[in-house]
Amino acid sequence: MTRKKIVLVGGGFAGVEAVIEYHKEKLEDLADIIWIDKNGRFEYLPALPELISEKVSVEDVTGDLEKFAAKFGVEFHRDTVEEVDLDGRTVKTKSGLTLDYDFLILAVGAEPTFFNIKGRENTYPAYHLDDYLKIIDALRELELSKKPRIVVVGAGLTGVEVAGELVDYVKKRSAVADIYVVEKVGKAVPFLGNEKASKLVEEYLKSRGVNFLFGKGVTEIKLDGVVLEDGYFLESNMVIWTAGVAPNSLVKNLNLPKKGRGWVVVKPTIQVEGYEEVYAPGDINCAIFDSDVAMKMAEEAMLQAKVAITNIKRTIEGKTLVKHRIAFSVRSPKSLISLGGNQAVLVYGRRFAHRGRLPYIIKKIYVEKRYMSRFKD
Template identity: 40%
Template sequence: MTKKIVVVGGGFGGYYALKILRQSAAAESCEITLVDKSDRFVYLPSLPYLLSDKKTVDDITEPFEKISRRLGVSFIKGEVVGVSLKNKQVLLRSGESLEFDYLILSAGAQTEYYGIPGAETTIPSWRLEDYLQLKRRLEEAPPDHVCVAGGGLTGVEVAGELAEKLGREKVVIVEKMPNLLPTLNNQRASEIVESFLRVSGVKVIKGDGVKRVEDNRLILESGHVLECSHIVWSLGIRAPQISFDLPVETKGRGWLVVNPTLQLKGFEDVYAVGDINHFAYDSDCAMKMAEEAILQGKTAAKNVLRQLEGQKPIHVHKPIFLASKPKTLCSVGFNKAIMVWESKILFGRTPYISKMLIESIVMRDIKGKLGGGVATSLESTILRTISG
């Protein structure tokens, strides 16, 4: 009987899982289906560049129809709302269901509002549609002040690109923690980024969280009120709302707990990769980064291939980006970026060029262009080598 493999979510993890599956003879006779609620792959880390016109939508996207034809898989546009672990079915909002023998969940994440009143009236900084909406609003009416709620990696990137596009004294960034980029836990990196943003004309408010949103105003916990032409929400993400008919272990904001082999804990034929999962590593955990999702998607696919051949899944994911030893490339506008590699810091144009190069390499692979796959594999090998 033909085995059915369903991949939910065509982001970094999903794409590279599909690619590995289709490169193996073991999955040649399988029915492989990709399900995504969008009609295209989007390179999420590049989205802030849309605001400063450094990249176009075509630069950072690829239709799933093209990807699926090239890889020889089926594509269904639909939103997954549930998984029947008893019956091995994926449930779509349309009422349809898809049977599976093996399932790879790579559905990413969604915006987290933390129950803050009025927060859902803001513009999130997570999906392509959000950025296009913000871009339209900025073009229709030049703003007095754009307020960015959240000073993490995405918030800083959005604030920097907006400052470059709109000019001085037009952007405000608000962070509840004492420093920008709090997840990096690197005081020097935070100070470098804050200083650059301030010099670039961005107003930085730290140590004061958002209490509620009213019309175009941010009411902060201190009682301070910010009048905003537009509010961009960059305060965090959570796992997508997918229901299960059997208990599954979750962590934090709904992240699915997985084994070292990336199998959903307690279920041999279901994998979870990328942002949707919680990957514990000793007393640490993997960061939610594109490169992590890529490597996890490849590992999960290799384990499925072993199962198709009647063998045990033995491939274990070894994370490169760990919460206790943060590594990142974060752009700050004006063709500048900061690279944090554990204790090492580099700021300026070189990290920015490196970031743009990495993103163009991966997109070249996603678009099926010559040399893209080789370059992406080389990048992963280099990252593993320098990470020890």
Template identity: 30%
Template sequence: MGLQPTWVAAVARILIIGSGFAGVEAIRRLQELGLCDRSECIWVSANSKLVFLPLLPALVSRRYRPGDVEWSVEAYAKRVGAELIDKRVTALEPGRVHLEDGEALEYDYAVIAAGARPAFYNVPGAEELSVTVYGVDEAWGLGEKIERGEISSMVVVGAGFVGVEVAAEALWLARRLGRELRVTLVDMLEEPIQLLGNKKASKLTREILEKLGAKFEMGRPVTRVYEGGVELKDGTRVEGDVVVWSAGLRGPGIEVPREALARGGFLQVDEYLHVSGLGGNVYAVGDAMAFRKDDCISLKMAREALRSAARAVENIAARLRGEAEKPYKPLITSCRPMAGIGLGPDQGVLVLGKKIAFKSTLVHWYHEKLRKSYAKLLSG
């Protein structure tokens, strides 16, 4: 038998906020380290579900159904011994969080894994007149409009991961149904997925989408969304029966001290994932955090969410044992991007760094393998 850890701290109250990839991983790691056996683990989630975000675009095309990509975390919380609170966190201060109903909870350590939200950048009409595909209902509903023949044209604002994948799935569904669908992607950048800095990946993605029938209006930001389309900075109007907004993300919207906020409302963390201005006992992980090391930014990918959540919990465990914390070392960054882009059921692009990219369907295999592992974990 291995040596048992020596705990030097008294029983602690550990709070996990959010039930996405990072939140579930934080709870899983707490269980593995035995922390929920000797400490009080509280799990706060606004909907008590894990939504498998990478496959939301596939709901549009009906390759998956809602029950395939979201699961309640209630049974899992009971199995690991965590108290699950189905409420939204509105504010956080040192030692205390505030919930949407006015209740306050005290904590010794907190991990903010509350994800991110769509960013609308104060563009008139963007939030009110467009749809997003960051939730199950929205993605499924967009596919319903195509199935029923309610739309024959669509504008996708933002040609990043979500935008190009939604465009591909929508075009694939329309082709399968024998329906006419005009899809136009617009972006202030010149090429799709340009922020990855891999020109070959952008070229391959554009080629696949154009073969599916997509059109592009690039290099000009959207200045207004109106009923039936968008207007670009140069005055060009792009018409569409529906506008899909996928132009970026912002922070989780939890009220915190000003020094805790980075650009876009994300939570600024140090090398140990401590949130600035909150006393050192609060960690932010996954999409909620803003992490930069040597001018390289941790990208908002599922793999980064899992790795950062595990490190935060391991650092809490180290402190409870009287040991030193370890710095977080990101794997997928703006300097070293790695990504799989699914473009319909039988096409995709793999990105390895800034120079290597190739067509591959491995992304579908990986997503399905990961999806099955979560279905087993949360329903078992």
């Protein structure tokens, strides 16, 4: 049997898991993987907000993908995939590589979106490592002696975590700042659909001095503040944007089936509808199976990547494909939300939520440290 070629694009949670599973499943006996990531580093996105308060360093939350690939005998390129020819089954990269494939795994994740709001150049998105490095530089420019105002747009997971770390940043310098979180929906972490979690997050952050403005969307970001839907102008020295995500721009021009903001529609096998040889695990997709919607979460991305590898192997072997069962779903959310001050909220399902130090320890030691140990020599 001729060896098959797999091109794997993306070195985030899904991409890394695909490489591990490739080895575990012994798919290496049947196929070669060429792995491409534009940064050449894994970024542990859930811990990036803690860069603000210096609880973690860049080294703590990143992993060298080339070294990691070498451990598994996988060919790695630090490069950006710019084009995919779905009919010709080739990908083209920024550096000029053209690679053909029998199977393509598109694990390119999501990116921030600004919903065409005016003044995006006046705000700091909080998504990737480079974003946080810019936020840290901008914070250093603020004159803390003048009690600056920092506005965080969005009270989703990232927004509330960033607000909590801003409190710790300011406290560490024995200073005071006016921290606002502006959220269009009427509560914190609304997407979780867990009233208790929303309340716990709001109460705790309020007790730490964070102000919330609920039910007000931002319509424009100016150099000196934000304009809200009702015309109110909230003055600010710095605006951090966490209010929306969209699919990675690589898929924008690809003629794949899409939903919502352009999320790639996948079947329970994690194959893209209409393209049996293309798999799209993780944040890039819209995974709705049995009327359950997958959340855009790290572990969900990892589980989907495992299924993608299993199914590539089963396709080569002529076996029936397996179906992914959504583990992190909108119907039954699970999350650990860190809020600064060594506290986190554990969310399990739509009813249970608990705030304390233990959820924070679980998030840091059992989840983050354990995960990142895979990048250590």
